[in-house]
Amino acid sequence: MIGPIEVGTLQNSIISAVAHEGLIVTTRDGLPARIAIIDEHGNVIEAGEAVAEEAWNVAIASYKNFLQGMGHISVHTKPPGLSD
16 A cells, blocks of 8 residues: 555546645646546536545545554545435
8 A cells, every 4th residue: 555656647637636726637738627427328427626626535534544544444425415
C-alpha cells in the first residue's frame, strides 16, 4: 500500500488535485472537463462538480483512516435516504 503511485495513465484527460481545491479535470488540450459515473450500459448516472467532490471526499476520508491506523476500514458513499 505504501510506495509509488502510478499516475498519468489516461490518454485524453488530465486529473489533478490540490489540497484546497479538490479534483480538477481537463482535456489533454487544457479545456475544462467533468467527471461522470457511467453504468455498465454506458448511461451517465451522475456527472459534474458533485461527482468530483464526492470522489475527493471519499479518497481523503480513506487516507485519513489509513493515517489514523484504521486502513482496514472502508469508506462508502450513497445517495441520501438510501438505507444500509
